[in-house]
Every structure is written in structure tokens, then in C-alpha cells.
Amino acid sequence: MPAFDTVIRNGRIATASDVFSCDIGIREGRIAALGTDLGDAGEVIDAAGKWVLPGGIDSHVHIAQPSGEGIVMADDFASATRSAAYGGNTTVLPFCLQENGQSLRAALKDYHAKAEGECYIDIAFHLIISDPTEQVLGQELPALVADGYPSFKVFMTYDGLALSDRQMLEVMEVARQTGALVMVHAENYDMIRFLTDRLEREGSTAPRFHAASRPIVAESEATHRAISLAALSEVPLMVVHVSNREAMDEIRRAQAKGLRVMGETCPQYLVLTAKDLDGLNMEGAKYVCSPPPRDTESQIACWEGLQQGVFSVFSSDHCPFRYDDPQGKLIPKGRTSFRWVPNGIPGVAARLPILFSEGVMKGRIDINRFVAVTATNHAKIYGLYPRKGTIAVGADADIAIWDPDIRQTLTHDQLKDGSDYTPYEGIEITGWPVLTMVRGQVVVREGALTGARGFGRHLERRLGA
Ligand code: DUC
Ligand code: ZN
Ligand code: ZN
Numbered sequence: 220m221p222a223f224d225t226v227i228r229n230g231r232i233a234t235a236s237d238v239f240s241c242d243i244g245i246r247e248g249r250i251a252a253l254g255t256d257l258g259d260a261g262e263v264i265d266a267a268g269k270w271v272l273p274g275g276i277d278s279h280v281h282i283a284q285p286s287g288e289g290i291v292m293a294d295d296f297a298s299a300t301r302s303a304a305y306g307g308n309t310t311v312l313p314f315c316l317q318e319n320g321q322s323l324r325a326a327l328k329d330y331h332a333k334a335e336g337e338c339y340i341d342i343a344f345h346l347i348i349s350d351p352t353e354q355v356l357g358q359e360l361p362a363l364v365a366d367g368y369p370s371f372k373v374f375m376t377y378d379g380l381a382l383s384d385r386q387m388l389e390v391m392e393v394a395r396q397t398g399a400l401v402m403v404h405a406e407n408y409d410m411i412r413f414l415t416d417r418l419e420r421e422g423s424t425a426p427r428f429h430a431a432s433r434p435i436v437a438e439s440e441a442t443h444r445a446i447s448l449a450a451l452s453e454v455p456l457m458v459v460h461v462s463n464r465e466a467m468d469e470i471r472r473a474q475a476k477g478l479r480v481m482g483e484t485c486p487q488y489l490v491l492t493a494k495d496l497d498g499l500n501m502e503g504a505k506y507v508c509s510p511p512p513r514d515t516e517s518q519i520a521c522w523e524g525l526q527q528g529v530f531s532v533f534s535s536d537h538c539p540f541r542y543d544d545p546q547g548k549l550i551p552k553g554r555t556s557f558r559w560v561p562n563g564i565p566g567v568a569a570r571l572p573i574l575f576s577e578g579v580m581k582g583r584i585d586i587n588r589f590v591a592v593t594a595t596n597h598a599k600i601y602g603l604y605p606r607k608g609t610i611a612v613g614a615d616a617d618i619a620i621w622d623p624d625i626r627q628t629l630t631h632d633q634l635k636d637g638s639d640y641t642p643y644e645g646i647e648i649t650g651w652p653v654l655t656m657v658r659g660q661v662v663v664r665e666g667a668l669t670g671a672r673g674f675g676r677h678l679e680r681r682l683g684a
Contacts, residue, residue: 221259224659230266233586234609235595245616248658253612266620272590273609274309274617275571276597279459279534282313283333290561291546293539293638296337297672299567302636303340304662306568307652309617310341310607319350319379323359338675340657346371348390349380356393364397367679370601372402375441381408391452398682402457405441406433406510419556426503429557430493430511438510439465446473446480455479460536462488462510464520471529482530486566486573487512488521504548506642508564522583525592533592535570538563539638568634569643575650602680620654
């Protein structure tokens with residue numbers, strides 16, 4: 220019997236801290252050896268001339284999430300995890316949304332039922348707390364943290380989702396007592412409502428006014444307030460989808476004071492701007508997401524945040540709706556106002572190629588930082604490390620092999636998601652994941668899907684100190 224199920228030979232390996240050349244021996248889904256002359260294997264994969272990296276972990280994706288009357292998300296768990304694998308990912312963390320009046324347990328049961336038997340790669344759920352009742356805060360949430368769901372997102376904006384400052388404090392108190400991590404969508408609800416009403420009164424209803432209705436100050440004010448609430452509560456905080464310098468500087472200042480505040484940015488804030496929403500007719504709807512893409516100065520700021528460690532994670536905020544679809548971006552009500560355009564864009568497959576090409580290949584970040592912000596830090600922050608997020612003996616064999624010599628123009632058909640467009644169409648990309656392996660099983664090889672639907676598992680998580 221061969222010593223290993225699989226050996227990956229001749230590759231250049233990068234972790235969040237090191238670069239080295241050796242072979243990887245894989246047995247029973249785990250990395251069993253790093254070395255040379257590893258001997259026989261059931262399969263030998265030649266990675267000469269390629270990067271061998273930890274599989275991407277995308278800790279911010281939305282899958283099959285109810286998004287309003289008449290709106291249907293473009294991806295189910297099969298298509299989202301398939302697309303993620305095509306983009307070099309081996310684990311994604313989707314959200315389980317508690318609907319108003321719903322118990323968290325019931326919500327989780329629904330999401331597990333949707334995911335069961337469907338996933339190509341591994342998943343783990345965060346919770347979205349929309350209705351922090353006494354029962355939720357006192358009973359359900361502590362029990363769910365203990366059961367392996369130790370991270371939850373709260374919203375400071377949106378009808379039906381926004382929590383008051385008092386409610387945020389109540390949720391943070393549970394996080395303090397249980398050691399959980401609060402993630403926050405930081406935008407000022409009243410500013411957005413006020414501006415949206417004013418724009419509509421003026422007849423400014425096209426998709427491009429979505430950006431005008433959610434200015435930078437709405438994000439930076441809420442970011443400052445969320446950080447203040449977390450400081451008062453003495454809990455760590457993750458500010459998700461940060462889009463600009465002012466909000467980034469709030470996080471930087473908090474970090475300089477020694478507060479445990481972390482930040483996340485996303486591809487839309489590196490390569491899109493509010494101008495993308497200007498398209499004729501409803502074309503701008505393809506780029507409607509929140510916070511909205513800003514301007515080139517904001518892009519520069521987000522790059523600095525990644526380079527300087529203000530942002531510890533780079534996620535997609537994959538939130539896909541089809542464009543040419545009355546249940547998607549072209550929902551009839553959306554023509555009457557940007558307010559009704561489904562809010563979110565796809566990105567789970569494009570995230571890593573964009574950062575590899577724009578970041579590593581253009582010299583903005585090195586390969587170690589790439590690995591840190593796309594895999595290792597996600598695993599560390601959300602309780603999956605060291606089983607996930609690195610290449611080390613004992614870790615799951617979750618690996619992506621990247622060919623840095625492939626140059627192509629990004630088109631939607633490469634991404635294999637359930638949507639009918641990508642907001643990143645036409646971007647020139649250098650470097651591509653040519654093989655994605657989850658727990659030793661090759662899921663995508665040279666553009667062919669080789670994985671099995673249902674192979675992906677749900678991962679229970681524990682946060683460290
Ligand atoms: N926030 C997200 O994180 N995703 C989609 C929409 C939103 O507001
Ligand atoms: Zn959000
Ligand atoms: Zn999101």
C-alpha cells in the first residue's frame with residue numbers, strides 16, 4: 220500500500236509567514252508529511268512552477284438567504300460552494316438569518332436543512348441577530364455559542380434588522396459572557412433613511428442614487444459608534460465590509476489604543492467605484508451593494524488597510540442576485556427607486572483571483588499577506604485554526620494550487636455560480652487557481668468539477684482566548 224493517498228510534488232508553498240519548497244504527503248484527508256522523497260502515493264500531483272497555498276476561507280458569504288418579498292438569491296448551497304471551489308476556496312462561512320419573531324434554533328435548523336447534502340466544500344454558519352428577545356439573549360445565544368456557533372452579526376441599518384444601541388449592548392454582553400465575536404454592519408440608519416426619502420422626493424431614483432443615499436459619513440459615524448459600544452462592553456469587534464478611509468481610520472485608531480477591533484474589506488472596495496452604478500437604464504443595479512463602492516482614493520485606503528494590517532480579513536460579501544430576472548436586480552419595484560433594488564453582488568469565486576492579480580502580481584501585497592487575509596486569519600479569528608487555514612502537518616488537506624502564468628480576462632462563465640453576471644466582468648487577471656482540494660479530495664481540476672455534491676461538511680467552531 221502506498222505511504223500516502225496523494226503527494227503534491229515540486230510546488231512552492233506559502234503560508235501566512237513562510238515560503239518554502241517541499242512535497243506534501245496527504246493521508247486520510249489530512250497533511251501527513253512535509254518533506255522530500257516522500258515515497259509512493261496513490262496519486263502524484265505535479266505543482267512545478269505553481270504556488271501551493273492554503274485553500275481560501277471566505278468568512279462572509281450569503282447563501283439562500285431570504286432578501287425581501289419577490290426576491291430570490293441566485294445561489295443555493297450547491298451552486299455557491301461549487302463557485303467558491305472554482306475560485307480556490309475550501310471553506311465558506313455563510314450567515315444564518317434570524318427573521319423577526321423566529322427562534323435562533325429554528326432559523327439554524329432551516330439553514331442546515333438547506334445545506335445538508337448540497338455542499339462541495341466545507342461550511343460553518345455565523346448567526347445574524349435581528350430580534351434579540353430575552354429568550355434569545357438569555358437562553359438561545361449562549362447555548363448556540365457552546366454548540367459551535369461563536370460569531371454573530373448585528374446590523375445598525377435596514378428595516379427589520381437594525382438594532383438600537385441598547386440592543387447592540389445587550390448582544391455584546393452575551394458575547395462578553397460567552398467569549399463570542401460580534402460582527403457589525405456599520406451604517407447610520409437615520410442618515411440613510413433621511414437621504415433616501417429626500418432623493419426620492421427629488422425624483423432621484425435611479426440605481427446610481429443608491430451610493431448617494433449611503434455616504435461615507437454614514438459608515439464612519441456608525442463605525443465609531445460600534446467601536447465605542449464594543450469598548451464599553453469590553454468585547455472584540457469585527458467591522459465587516461469597510462469601504463473607505465474614514466471608517467478604516469476609526470478602526471486604526473481603536474487598534475492603536477489597544478482595543479480588540481478588527482476590520483474586513485472586500486473586492487468591490489478595491490476595484491469598483493460609485494461610477495460603476497452610473498450605467499444606463501438599470502445597468503447600475505448590477506453594482507448595488509452596501510456599503511457602496513466609493514472612489515479611487517477610497518480604493519487606495521482599502522489597499523493600505525490590507526497592507527498595514529488594519530484589515531485582517533479580505534472576504535467577498537457574496538450576496539448574489541441574478542440581473543436579468545424579475546426576482547433579481549430587475550424586480551419591477553426596483554425601477555421605481557434604488558431603495559427596492561436587491562442589495563448585494565456576487566463575488567465568492569472572483570475574490571481570490573482579484574486579490575492575487577491586483578495584490579500579489581502587481582506587488583501591492585506579498586504572498587504571505589495574501590494567505591493571511593484570505594485564509595489563515597479567517598481560520599484564527601473564527602475558530603477553525605489550525606485544522607483549517609494553513610499548510611502544516613495535522614491540518615486538513617485544504618489546498619489551492621495557483622498558476623501565476625495564466626493571464627485572462629475575467630468573464631462570468633468562468634465563475635460557475637447561479638447568477639447571470641459578474642460585477643467584475645472584463646478585469647484583466649494574472650494568476651488562477653488550477654486545482655482546489657478539500658480534505659484531500661480534488662474538487663476542481665483545470666476547470667473541471669471533480670468533487671461530489673454533499674462532500675462538504677459543517678464545521679463546529681470554538682474561539683480561543
Ligand atoms: N450587508 C452584507 O453584509 N451583505 C449584503 C447586504 C448588506 O447590507
Ligand atoms: Zn452587511
Ligand atoms: Zn454581507
